[in-house]
Each structure stands twice: as structure tokens, then as C-alpha cells.
Amino acid sequence: MTYFTRYIEGKVRAAASTFPAIVLTGARQAGKSTLLRKLFPAHQYVTLDLPSDADQANRDPDSFFHRFHGDVVIDEVQYAPGLFRHLKVLIDQDRHRMGRYILTGSQKFTLMKEVSDSLAGRVAILNLENLSLSEAGLKTNSEWHKILHRGFFPELWRNQELSSNLFFSSYISTYLERDVRQIINVQSLRDFERFMRACAVRSGQLLNMSDLGRDVGIKSQTAKDWLSLLEATNQITLLEPYYEDIGKRIVKSPKLYLNDSGMLCFLLGLEESNLAATPLIGTIWETMVLAEFRKHQSYSSIAASLWFYRDAQGREVDFMEVSGGAFNLYEAKWSDGFSNKWLSDLEEVASALSASRSLTRGKLSIITRVDYPQEKNSVAIIHPVDQFQI
DSSP, X not given: OOOOOOTTHHHHHHHHTTOSEEEEEOOTTXXXXXXXXHHOTTSEEEETTSHHHHHHHHHOHHHHHHTOSSOEEEESGGXXXXXXXXXXXXXXXXXXXXTOEEEEESOHHHHHXXXXXXXXXXXXXXXXXXXXXXXXXXXXXXXXXXXXXXXXXXXXHHOTTSXXXXXXXHHHHHHIIIIIHHHSOOSOHHHHXXXXXXXXXXXXXXXXXXXXXXXXXXXXXXXXXXXXXXXXXXXXXXXXXXXXXXXXXXXXXOEEEESOHHHHHHHHTOOGGGTTTOTTHHHHHHHHHHHHHHHHHHHOSSOOEEEEEEOTTXXXXXXXXXXXXXXXXXXXXXXXXXXXXXXXXXXXXXXXXXXXXXXXEEEEEEEOXXXXXXXXXXXXXXXXXXXXXX
């Protein structure tokens, strides 16, 4: 079986040496179980995807833990919220024994509440994203229509004969039945699937909750609840606008992005063969670039925050990264042509931010399809493979 080396491995090992327990979150099929079984082969393993195991862990955690002699990986632990308080007691019996319990979960709603209530100070929390470009071994001259359409779930790259349409249709069916139905009382799973498709149409756009709810025929509060569920199960990201003073920010709505370009293409009904012709290709590229930023931040040792920028003058930049008191600006462009306006737009925003003197100026970059890194007027022109290389 093909194993993709994950760049977060070092962080996971370090956490296991300094905390009694680890919680690794991430979307379904992101590779959590595969990663942990590779890193901790001596740990026993159990998945609570099996209803009988989940029921025992939830109702009788004492008997459940007596089944294991030594350290254990517990997969999809959100299905047994009753075991967390028992886990706290077990940890406190031998507080300085590290890496005993390795937990995974694909639902942050239940998981984070139980962790904060029962395991505060005893657990390290990490998040695993889908494969990055580098982890998948992709190059600047790869077939980018295929890559965007296929997305970055590990199984689709392990088994490249697997139909991506079959994978995503099965994924959504499982997601609706196992996650959506369990967490919230959705009267119609068909309505929720329509809601997912409505979100896909809006990937890369400012979020308008009223319009989103109206298009699906649900109330704004319901749309808000469903959107929170998609975010908690690692299906979407809400990217906030940058502001120096929260009370004075011009744009208050976040931008909505799907987390995987392949899922986005599936929900939009796009095939690889017609991807180049769709007017949404720029949005799909931008969605992929944001995903690479998230992946890079998840395993980087440098703390950074990511925003988009829009001001009262209508100036806008796709991504603004703030780290160590400096800002970096990035535009994501699918076009293989080049426009000097891209440079001038970045320079205008950089000058406006520099004038505020709250942050120092960092690098300006255009992330696009180029064969090798270039520079024009102090702006880097770079391919995402090179931008996010480790």
C-alpha cells in the first residue's frame, strides 16, 4: 500500500512525547488513521466507526479500556463522548506517561467540547489537512486540470484508477448519514446536499447568509447552523477580512471557500474535460491555493494568520499573511498570461498598509502557472508547487 509521507509527522511525534494524549482532527478520508498507525505501530488500535465499540465506549468506558493493555489509538472518538471523563481519570493516574492515548475525530462540534471540558492541559490538538502538492509529489509541469478536478484526498492519489466522481458521491453519502444526521436534526438530507452545492457556487465569494438560505429555501439561522457544521467537519473555510480596528473594518463578512478543489468540482458538476472552459476555473485555482496555505500553516513552525484584504477604495488582495509583525500579500491567478495591473494592484495595497505603520512590509507574490520562479518590479511570480515547497 502506498504511504504518503505527511509533513505534520514531526509535530505529531513531538506532541506524543510531551502530552499524555493527542487529538488529531481532520476531514473524513484525510488520512488520520493511516498516519497514526504508521507513526505508532506498537499502539493497539480501535475504531468507533463500529457501532458496537462506540456503544461500549460510551456506556461502559471502564470495560472498554480494560480491553487494551498498553497504549492505544482510538479512531473517530466523537462517537463516544461518554469516555472523555473516564479518560481524564486514567491519564491522571499516571500523568507523566506521555503518548498513551492517540485520538482522532472528524467532527469538531462534539470533540472540542468534550476535550475542553475533560482534558484541558492533558491533550495536544492537531489538525490534518488533505495531501499538499508536495506530499502528493506534484510538479509545476503536471496536468493541472486533472489535479484540480481530482482534489487532494489521499485515496484518490493512492489509487489513480479510482473514479473521482464515484469517490465523491460515496463520500457525500457517508458524510450525510454519519456526520450530518448525528450532529444536527436535518429534516431532509437532500436539502443539506443542495445547501452544499449552493456553498460550492459561492466558493471564493463574500458570504451572504440571507441569500444562501433563500436559494436553498431555509431560514437564515438554519443556514448559519448548517454552515457551522460544514466548518466543524472540515469541509469549508471562512476566511475573514483583515482589519486593524475591528470596529472600523470596511468589510465584515468572511469569504466562503470549499476545502478541497476536487469536492468543489464535483459539487459544481464539472468534469475534467470541460474544466478549462468554465468561467469558474479562476475560483477553483484560488480555492486550491487557499488550501495550500492552510496545509502549510498546519505543519509550519512559524505562527502566521491569514486574511483577505478589501478597503473603502475598492482595493482587494486575495490573501494577506501576517507573521512576526510583517505582512505578505498574495494574488492567485489561473491565467498563464500576465498583466502589469496585477503588480500595480499589489503595490497599491502594500503602500496603503505600510502607511498605517502597524505592520512592516514583507513580500508581494503572484501565485500562478509558471515553470520557474520569476520576479518583476520586486513582485515574485511563482507556482504554488514552489511557493509551498518544504
